[in-house]
Amino acid sequence: MTATPLPEHPDWLWRTPDPRSSYDVVIVGAGGHGLATAYYLARNHGITNVAVLEKGWLAGGNMARNTTIIRSNYLWDESAALYEHALKLWERLPEELDYDFLFSQRGVLNLAHTLQDVREGVRRVNANRLNGVDAEWLETDEVAKVCPILNVSPTTRHPVLGGTYQPRAGIAKHDHVAWALARRADEMGVDLIQGCEVTGFVKDGDRVVGVETSRGRILAGRVGLAGAGHSGVLAERAGFRLPVQSHPLQALVSELHEPVHPTVVMSNHVHVYVSQAHKGELVMGAGVDAYNGYGQRGSFHVIEHQMAAAVELFPVFARAHVLRTWGGIVDVTPDASPIIGTTPVENLYVNCGWGTGGFKATPAAGWTFAHTIATGEPHPLNKPFALERFTTGALIDEHGAAAVAH
Amino acid sequence: MLLLNCPWCGPRDETEYHYGGQAHIPFPGTPGDLTDEQWAEYVFYRDNPKGPFAERWVHSTGCRRWFNVVRNTVSYEVLAVYRLDEPRPDLPGLAGLPGLPGRSDLRQSADPAGGNR
Secondary structure, three states, rough: OOOOOOOOOOOOOOOOOOOOOOEEEEEEOHHHHHHHHHHHHHHHHOOOEEEOOOOOOOOOOOOOOOOEEEEOOOOOOHHHHHHHHHHHHHHHHHHHOOOOOOOOOOOEEEEEOHHHHHHHHHHHHHHHHHHHOOOOOEEHHHHHHHOOOOOOOOOOOOOOEEEEEOOOOEEOOOHHHHHHHHHHHOOOOEEEEEOOOOOEOOOOOOOEEEEEEEEEEEEEEEEEOOHHHHHHHHHHHOOOOOEEEEEEEEEEEEOOOOOOOOOOOEEOOOHHHHHHHOEEEEEEEEEOOOOOOOOOOOOOOHHHHHHHHHHHHOOOOOOOOOEEEEEEEEEEEOOOEEEEEEEEEEEEEEOOOOOOOHHHHHHHHHHHHHHHHHHHHOOOOOHHHHOOOOHHHHOOOHHHHHHOOO | EEEEEHHHHEEHHHHHOOOOOOOOOOOOOOHHHHHHHHHHHHHHHHOOOEEEEEEEEEEEOOOEEEEEEEEEEOOEEEEEOOOOOOOOOOOOOOOOOOOOOOOHHHHHHHOOOOOOO
């Protein structure tokens, strides 16, 4: 294995226009999902009179804070369809966007440490295959072949009893993904407006007709919310509630190392997930902090817990130094599945509730959300993910396959 | 790490506790009368404020008792700790804790004793 050189740091890829007084569509949040939505609004629906508003800087929220893992091995049919659509889009996006954002299909291992983990894993592999998602069950010795630096000794505290493996899963260079989408959206006429916080909504009765922002009022035919951890705050400003709770989720990276870690390893039971970035950092994540928070920092005991798990699984990392830690704010739903669809406010649409796993879904979130905004109706892929499911009870309980405690 | 002051045991690290979500969500007083929308409100919808938030914690590795905390969800400052049988302190930012339609109905009908549990 050799280190892959990074793409050149790009020059300015998009314009920085002042906001106009009105647009056909305003998207709130210029993270991966907001940018993908704008891109597919233009590409799939020919809607280019679009502004994407970002209170900070483009892709500086959760898009800059995630652990870049892409996979589609979810349990339920609805989720498998959505995430597999995303994975198929990922596979063609570098060429389509003419931008090598280092999508690396190095596979994802989800380890099993208990008999129940084994049963859940085997069940999920079978469910995945029925849904056309590539998945394999690996016994312990096969796990060791995929990732030789894993400690699969039976004498560890949480021995590896096997694992699920999705070979097509992997990682991508998250910043470059955002920039690639931003460049294309910009080229097609979308205004990407940074430093522009949405402070309120302009309504005509129960219908939204624009947004109030830190840079003035902007009228809009339709408004799409893609504000991740702040979706609850935005909904409150628009006068409705979302069944989401915002939690800090933190991750960390080590100093740079030679390429030693060939895949992505996740473990629900001991709760860590590890991959090695192209540049050489070990990228590690854990679960969310239990409490609600918007502070973009997490609890130290969570780091202690995940590091203990990582060192047990990967003794080779025992002397690696932590380079930096950070936190993002994730909006968590009761069934660990996203909400993509209409809201009680007419012409106002929401894409939220991705919890700890929004990055992998970026293209499918954009694809389905753009469809919903453009047509006013859900795409078949996001129809089951409507807000109404919390009233009808048709939940999509993905706490197991979400793989991160939340 | 948060430092929470258990009303019975005193200040302890966050790791001794478990989180219980929003406080003051009483079981509906007349459950047979609730619509599906009201049940959804009761089961799935919670406030998610950026600022002071009244929430429940349990001292799971200590006295194992529940209590309430008002905490700022941005600064993580603990503004008040009080027992379940004590009223919520009247702090700035908490006045009213406005609920949306459905929730306020639930609150009124749910707790005929008028307690703060």
